[in-house]
Amino acid sequence: MIRIENVAVTLGESRILDGVDASIPDGQFVGLVGPNGAGKTTLLRAMNGALSPDSGRVLVGDDAMADLSSKAGSRRVATVPQETTLSFDFDVRNVVAMGRNPYRTRFGNDADGRTGDAVENGGRDVVERAMERTDVARFADRSITAVSGGERQRVLLARALAQDTPVLLLDEPTASLDINHQVRTFELVRELVREGKTVVAAIHDLNLAAHYCDTLLLLDSGSVLASGPPAEVLAERTLREAFDARAVVSSHPVTGSTYVTALPEQSARREGDGRIHVVGGGGTVSRLLYVLSAAGYDVSVGVLNEGDSDLETARLLGLETVVEEPFAPIGSDALESLEAEIRDSDLTVLGDVEIGSGNLVNLEAVSEADSVVVVEERPFEARNYAGSTAVALYRELCERGRVVAPDDLLSAVEDAFAGESR
Numbered sequence: 001m002i003r004i005e006n007v008a009v010t011l012g013e014s015r016i017l018d019g020v021d022a023s024i025p026d027g028q029f030v031g032l033v034g035p036n037g038a039g040k041t042t043l044l045r046a047m048n049g050a051l052s053p054d055s056g057r058v059l060v061g062d063d064a065m066a067d068l069s070s071k072a073g074s075r076r077v078a079t080v081p082q083e084t085t086l087s088f089d090f091d092v093r094n095v096v097a098m099g100r101n102p103y104r105t106r107f108g109n110d111a112d113g114r115t116g117d118a119v120e121n122g123g124r125d126v127v128e129r130a131m132e133r134t135d136v137a138r139f140a141d142r143s144i145t146a147v148s149g150g151e152r153q154r155v156l157l158a159r160a161l162a163q164d165t166p167v168l169l170l171d172e173p174t175a176s177l178d179i180n181h182q183v184r185t186f187e188l189v190r191e192l193v194r195e196g197k198t199v200v201a202a203i204h205d206l207n208l209a210a211h212y213c214d215t216l217l218l219l220d221s222g223s224v225l226a227s228g229p230p231a232e233v234l235a236e237r238t239l240r241e242a243f244d245a246r247a248v249v250s251s252h253p254v255t256g257s258t259y260v261t262a263l264p265e266q267s268a269r270r271e272g273d274g275r276i277h278v279v280g281g282g283g284t285v286s287r288l289l290y291v292l293s294a295a296g297y298d299v300s301v302g303v304l305n306e307g308d309s310d311l312e313t314a315r316l317l318g319l320e321t322v323v324e325e326p327f328a329p330i331g332s333d334a335l336e337s338l339e340a341e342i343r344d345s346d347l348t349v350l351g352d353v354e355i356g357s358g359n360l361v362n363l364e365a366v367s368e369a370d371s372v373v374v375v376e377e378r379p380f381e382a383r384n385y386a387g388s389t390a391v392a393l394y395r396e397l398c399e400r401g402r403v404v405a406p407d408d409l410l411s412a413v414e415d416a417f418a419g420e421s422r
């Protein structure tokens with residue numbers, strides 16, 4: 001158990017941590033999240049004993065870190081720092097082997113009194129295993145000055161593993177890693193946690209943090225703003241408070257993890273005014289929904305069947321939706337809602353949907369709209385449809401509204417609103 005008790009740290013003239021309290025049970029993976037300068041690195045440094053709090057304390061097990069000798073502390077807590085200047089010309093294996101230093105005595109014994117080969121062999125195995133698990137064994141003999149930034153980050157993780165501590169602290173462990181090694185590193189951390197380690201990691205990527213961590217500790221201006229399971233900590237209002245960011249929180253369609261989508265700031269000019277209803281489906285309008293919503297319009301969409309990827313997008317963006325059962329034709333309830341949305345909107349956008357009987361109800365409803373923009377990926381003629389009621393309706397909509405390519409939608413919408421206010 002790690003207990004952080006009312007920790008306060010002042011650096012220079014500034015109070016960097018202010019009364020931080022947290023309890024971290026053994027065998028948990030805790031993500032330390034928060035905006036730049038919130039105090040994440042400082043808290044990790046207070047946790048590994050690199051700096052002593054002005055007041056309060058950090059207990060690992062029964063001991064305050066500040067009271068332990070550096071060697072004793074290093075047998076409890078290993079740290080992978082965010083940046084290190086390893087400019088000396090050691091090979092990678094030797095850098096990793098530095099993780100064994102807390103176990104060496106002046107006479108070459110380890111802490112348990114073993115000497116000679118027993119120590120060497122034991123230590124060597126740990127070092128080799130640490131290099132394998134972090135995928136650095138391939139360049140074990142190369143100089144640390146001759147590896148890339150991401151490889152170096154993995155070497156430092158290997159060094160921390162060689163330290164063989166119950167607690168591992170990671171400061172942005174995947175910041176310079178490619179996507180493959182990001183996932184591998186987090187999977188490795190999960191494995192370490194399953195083996196009983198307690199891991200605390202400062203992580204900027206909220207979605208990686210939500211996916212891999214058991215709990216999150218959200219720091220803001222040196223204090224804990226929220227802590228608990230990712231789904232509780234990553235609430236829209238909390239994100240607004242901590243990061244001053246507009247974000248939609250949903251669950252990831254593939255992994256089911258809490259998922260944060262940051263949105264551009266809405267233009268204040270339009271916020272809340274300018275209602276647009278979008279008719280689409282089958283992924284035809286996902287990008288349009290994003291563009292319109294990011295531009296600050298009040299967007300609704302439908303009718304969409306449950307399971308449609310446009311519906312996933314709409315939910316990610318937090319939009320109003322009109323929904324029908326999976327694969328079902330539009331029923332009377334959905335139709336009523338669709339008609340109401342179109343009636344209440346200033347503008348209706350018809351996405352590049354299939355023009356056929358499956359969309360007849362949608363098209364009929366759109367034809368009741370006062371103002372219509374039709375989005376076409378390709379000119380309609382090129383699609384070679386046979387004559388039908390749906391086609392006739394569509395042609396009529398094109399004649400009455402504006403027909404635009406997807407990239408021109410925003411300016412067409414702006415024109416439509418400008419025209420209205422003239």
Ligand SMILES: Nc1ncnc2c1ncn2[C@@H]1O[C@H](COP(=O)(O)OP(=O)(O)OP(=O)(O)O)[C@@H](O)[C@H]1O
Pocket residue numbers: 011012013014016034035036037038039040041042043202
């Ligand atoms: N030695 C120092 N003297 C004065 N202020 C400092 C010192 N070290 C850090 N700070 C300040 O303390 C605050 C917290 O820094 P810290 O590195 O802990 O934040 P962080 O949450 O890890 O940020 P980031 O996400 O950018 O890595 C920052 O505003 C930083 O400028």
